[in-house]
Amino acid sequence: MGDCRYCGEPAGFLRRQHGACAKKNSRATAAIRDLCVQAALRSDDLEALPARIRETAAAGFIDMSDAALRDTLADTWGDAVEAAMQDHVLTGDERRGLSRYRDQFGLSPNRLDRRGHYDLFRKLALLNAIGEHGVIPRYDRRTARAEFGRLPFNLMKSEALIWLFDDVGYLRQVTRREFRGQSMGVSVRVAKGVYVRPGAFRGRPIEKTEMERTDHGILAITTKHIYFKGGDKSFRVRLERIVSFEPYTDGLGIMRDTARAVPEAFTMEGLDAWFAINLIDAVLDLEDVNLPKRDSPTLDDIVDAGPDDDAGLFIAGAGASL
Numbered sequence: 202m203g204d205c206r207y208c209g210e211p212a213g214f215l216r217r218q219h220g221a222c223a224k225k226n227s228r229a230t231a232a233i234r235d236l237c238v239q240a241a242l243r244s245d246d247l248e249a250l251p252a253r254i255r256e257t258a259a260a261g262f263i264d265m266s267d268a269a270l271r272d273t274l275a276d277t278w279g280d281a282v283e284a285a286m287q288d289h290v291l292t293g294d295e296r297r298g299l300s301r302y303r304d305q306f307g308l309s310p311n312r313l314d315r316r317g318h319y320d321l322f323r324k325l326a327l328l329n330a331i332g333e334h335g336v337i338p339r340y341d342r343r344t345a346r347a348e349f350g351r352l353p354f355n356l357m358k359s360e361a362l363i364w365l366f367d368d369v370g371y372l373r374q375v376t377r378r379e380f381r382g383q384s385m386g387v388s389v390r391v392a393k394g395v396y397v398r399p400g401a402f403r404g405r406p407i408e409k410t411e412m413e414r415t416d417h418g419i420l421a422i423t424t425k426h427i428y429f430k431g432g433d434k435s436f437r438v439r440l441e442r443i444v445s446f447e448p449y450t451d452g453l454g455i456m457r458d459t460a461r462a463v464p465e466a467f468t469m470e471g472l473d474a475w476f477a478i479n480l481i482d483a484v485l486d487l488e489d490v491n492l493p494k495r496d497s498p499t500l501d502d503i504v505d506a507g508p509d510d511d512a513g514l515f516i517a518g519a520g521a522s523l
Contacts, residue, residue, distance in 0.1 A: 207262035222262060229261020237277030238284050241302040242295050248305075250274075274306045279318030282325070289479065291325035293333055300506070317471070324476045326504050327364070331483040337361055337424060338500040339493035349419060353430040354437075360425040361492045364480060370452075370468035371416040371431055377409050412466060420467055422480055424490045427455070429467070440485060448478045 205212040207222035233254055240250050251270060258265035285295045299322065313319040330336045340362040345352060349365060356362060418431030426437045438457060447454030452468040
């Protein structure tokens with residue numbers, strides 16, 4: 202007879218758990234997640250949160266040692282970021298709440314990014330800075346050089362770099378033509394082993410269009426352009442000269458405003474495609490584009506700032522208007 206893996210009492214022949222205990226564990230797991238997500242987004246009584254987590258865990262037969270508590274706090278911070286993303290907008294209150302939660306429990310970026318949530322938080326914070334405050338953070342070129350090497354783009358003086366995407370595929374629509382048809386006629390025997398077939402071939406051209414991957418490289422989004430640098434191709438496209446954007450789950454399609462334009466697409470991994478189209482929308486929605494100055498905050502300054510530092514950060518972020 203086996204013991205219940207939750208309460209430790211006899212569970213019955215060939216059984217490993219009581220149904221009631223399993224339900225308590227499931228409810229407690231969900232309740233702990235809800236407690237932490239609400240605390241992170243609303244900063245609800247953070248000092249009392251560890252005690253509430255342990256109380257709920259005990260009722261659901263969940264181990265909550267110090268190490269398990271730290272893991273729970275970090276993992277549920279990521280759940281809170283995902284919850285904030287559900288409406289595709291990170292509000293100022295949500296960003297401040299997530300920062301306060303992170304500071305309260307001393308959660309490092311490396312620990313929070315084990316499932317990619319810290320990177321997602323940075324992207325949401327950038328969209329918040331542009332969309333809610335109209336601020337373009339100063340791009341930290343030292344960080345970019347460490348990740349990408351020397352930047353391959355020669356930007357205009359009237360624009361500012363906002364984001365770089367690596368490992369981007371470039372596709373372009375191509376048209377291929379081939380002839381299809383059939384020959385007509387009857388074979389006539391004129392001698393032993395010799396046949397003649399008078400007739401004709403009737404065919405017609407068939408055109409087939411498809412998206413062909415033509416290059417692979419780095420994509421940049423600035424306040425004015427999309428830049429691409431691959432192994433063979435380098436170009437920039439002014440945002441205002443793009444007629445349409447087509448978001449895909451794994452990429453972003455564009456159609457330029459030119460007479461000979463054909464559909465083009467950039468393939469990206471994970472949430473980069475979603476982030477890219479939202480970033481472009483945020484830039485195009487700005488009435489006035491304020492370029493960052495030398496003393497303007499970087500994105501890391503905004504992400505690492507305390508929850509009460511918004512006023513100073515975003516006043517400093519207001520640069521020259523174009």
